[in-house]
Amino acid sequence: MSHPGDRRITRRKLMAGGAGGVVLLGGVGYGRFAVGDEFEEHVAGVLGTSTAVATQLTAAARKRLGGFEYDQVAARFLAVTTFPGSELAPGSIRDKAIRRLVTEMITESSENLIYLGLREPTNSLACSGLLRS
Amino acid sequence: MATADVDVAVVGSGFCGMFVARELVRAGREVTIVERGATKSHARQLEDREHALDIPSAAPNHESDPKLADYPWDYVYGVGGCSLHWAGVAPRFLESDFELRTRYGVGRDWPLSARQLEPFYDEAERALAVAGGGDNPLFPSRRPYPQPPQPFAPVDRLLAGLMKPYFPLAQSRPTRSVGGRAACCGSATCRLCPVDARYSVLHTAGDEHLLDNPRLTLRERTVAARVRTDRDRVTEIELIQADGERSTLSAGTVVLACNGIENAAILLRSGLGGDDVGKWLYDHEHRLIYMTLDRSARHGKGSSLATGICYDYADGDFRRRRGALLVYPYNPGRLLSDDLIDELIGGREGRALHNRARNLFDRTLVLDTLGEDLPRRERRVELSPRKDSFGLPRNRIRYPADSDYLERTRRAVHADLEHRLRPLGARIEKTFPVAQGAHQLGTCYMGERGGVVDSDQRHHRFENLYVAGGSAFPSYSAHHPTLTITALAIRLGRHLVSDAR
Numbered sequence: 001m002s003h004p005g006d007r008r009i010t011r012r013k014l015m016a017g018g019a020g021g022v023v024l025l026g027g028v029g030y031g032r033f034a035v036g037d038e039f040e041e042h043v044a045g046v047l048g049t050s051t052a053v054a055t056q057l058t059a060a061a062r063k064r065l066g067g068f069e070y071d072q073v074a075a076r077f078l079a080v081t082t083f084p085g086s087e088l089a090p091g092s093i094r095d096k097a098i099r100r101l102v103t104e105m106i107t108e109s110s111e112n113l114i115y116l117g118l119r120e121p122t123n124s125l126a127c128s129g130l131l132r133s
Numbered sequence: 134m135a136t137a138d139v140d141v142a143v144v145g146s147g148f149c150g151m152f153v154a155r156e157l158v159r160a161g162r163e164v165t166i167v168e169r170g171a172t173k174s175h176a177r178q179l180e181d182r183e184h185a186l187d188i189p190s191a192a193p194n195h196e197s198d199p200k201l202a203d204y205p206w207d208y209v210y211g212v213g214g215c216s217l218h219w220a221g222v223a224p225r226f227l228e229s230d231f232e233l234r235t236r237y238g239v240g241r242d243w244p245l246s247a248r249q250l251e252p253f254y255d256e257a258e259r260a261l262a263v264a265g266g267g268d269n270p271l272f273p274s275r276r277p278y279p280q281p282p283q284p285f286a287p288v289d290r291l292l293a294g295l296m297k298p299y300f301p302l303a304q305s306r307p308t309r310s311v312g313g314r315a316a317c318c319g320s321a322t323c324r325l326c327p328v329d330a331r332y333s334v335l336h337t338a339g340d341e342h343l344l345d346n347p348r349l350t351l352r353e354r355t356v357a358a359r360v361r362t363d364r365d366r367v368t369e370i371e372l373i374q375a376d377g378e379r380s381t382l383s384a385g386t387v388v389l390a391c392n393g394i395e396n397a398a399i400l401l402r403s404g405l406g407g408d409d410v411g412k413w414l415y416d417h418e419h420r421l422i423y424m425t426l427d428r429s430a431r432h433g434k435g436s437s438l439a440t441g442i443c444y445d446y447a448d449g450d451f452r453r454r455r456g457a458l459l460v461y462p463y464n465p466g467r468l469l470s471d472d473l474i475d476e477l478i479g480g481r482e483g484r485a486l487h488n489r490a491r492n493l494f495d496r497t498l499v500l501d502t503l504g505e506d507l508p509r510r511e512r513r514v515e516l517s518p519r520k521d522s523f524g525l526p527r528n529r530i531r532y533p534a535d536s537d538y539l540e541r542t543r544r545a546v547h548a549d550l551e552h553r554l555r556p557l558g559a560r561i562e563k564t565f566p567v568a569q570g571a572h573q574l575g576t577c578y579m580g581e582r583g584g585v586v587d588s589d590q591r592h593h594r595f596e597n598l599y600v601a602g603g604s605a606f607p608s609y610s611a612h613h614p615t616l617t618i619t620a621l622a623i624r625l626g627r628h629l630v631s632d633a634r
Contacts, residue, residue, distance in 0.1 A: 046477070046486075047482075047483075106468070106473070107468075109321040109433075109468070110320075112467075112494070115473075125322050125327045127319055129319055129438075130434060130464055132434065133284075
């Protein structure tokens, strides 16, 4: 239990500080990455796919979330997948940030196929959920 | 007797309500449809990825019993009802599904037979342009389907020989364009089809200009709060519009054609409960099975979301002890987002991650299953002490989902699947529920003596009140309910037409 004026670093304070730091780092980092396609290149590296595929899938996430929320989600993802956030971020913060973006990037079969490299990136869900056998 | 405002009032505009109304209007009757939701075009649904307009009367009005785990009931209040978001699988029930008690000593018989419903099944299949095929001996006297079947996908060809009897899946995702509908082109997002190929009742309403017909009045954005009765007749419906304005509608005949939760709730709000109203609720157990194979499962290819189905667990003497189950491969295969998340959290990134995902996708056989259970009284809809924004009691749902009957089904089928798919090196990795809450059945079931309605879906106590749709099912089959709801609706429409003569 902490008391007013208590300067000890408790686990809770550390977690809160870590989370706040990650968000701050993410915001600063993402601001730089958001220019051009550096963020998409980063996502491509993390997911092991091409920049074109990452661009398509992050665009799908942006469409689902809306621009404002997407930027926050992307910033948190960036923070927890780049140093030092990848090392310092509390596990629960890191997990949540990863889950939030990836879930929105791949929700439809067509996006699954695009990630796997089985289908070319496309802007439409129409007729693109399955490959013709 | 005072003159009614309208000949027939139909509450709800989904499969049941729209097809009852269609039959009546075709025969020259005056019909008013009362619908909580509003009209929303398919194009507009695609724009915002929502089936229904966000208006007060279309807000969900149910809650789970706080003593039980929440259950994700899934329905749409909008013109078109649940036809706006269903997935499009449209099989008939088996003959045995109507005779469960007689044949297997469990559950209930229906007060009508498959043979009696057969001509209405034919009409329903034509209206929905159902694609299907095969010579399934469990449907001995059926006519050819209106549309040729979706061709077997590669995964069907992998399984067909090992999972006999195996047939094309009956579905309302057409192989050829029909009316204003495009043919299915494999978008695999059937709940909101990007090309509007999967059927909704808006297709029928549009093709037949139903909503422009002067004999049909649509009162959308209007809640049917209660029905009022006088001796053995319903006299009028109390209505509340989305803006809060209250009125009444008197009708010669009233058809409650909502989902199984709301039909029961209207009766309960009207003080017309009884031994069975609201009880015996059922939502099919819908579960995906992931099986790891020693070779490619050949997923990701095909002409539609699902194209073949195994009927080996659909019927048999085993139903005395465990339920029927339909099993059909899910052509899109394993959705990778959860796997990617788990792997990333575990530290795998880059090409190693991609290779892992590719391997998982390739080697996972994904089977969709739909299962029956026996009716259980404790699964039920009640009125909550809490009120909705119109001051009406919310629908409180008590739904203990599991049962021994279901568990025995799972154990038996899962073991048998591993056995029969052993040539593919198949092992079950995991199973999990999907798309829960979409079927709301059984809360006003039909029976000649018991239950709430008779075989015409007419209320036992009120001669001009019909409570129709999935709520009238006395037992549930393992088959998707939509085609049966539609066939019953067409039959009810014809009954009301002939009853008036």
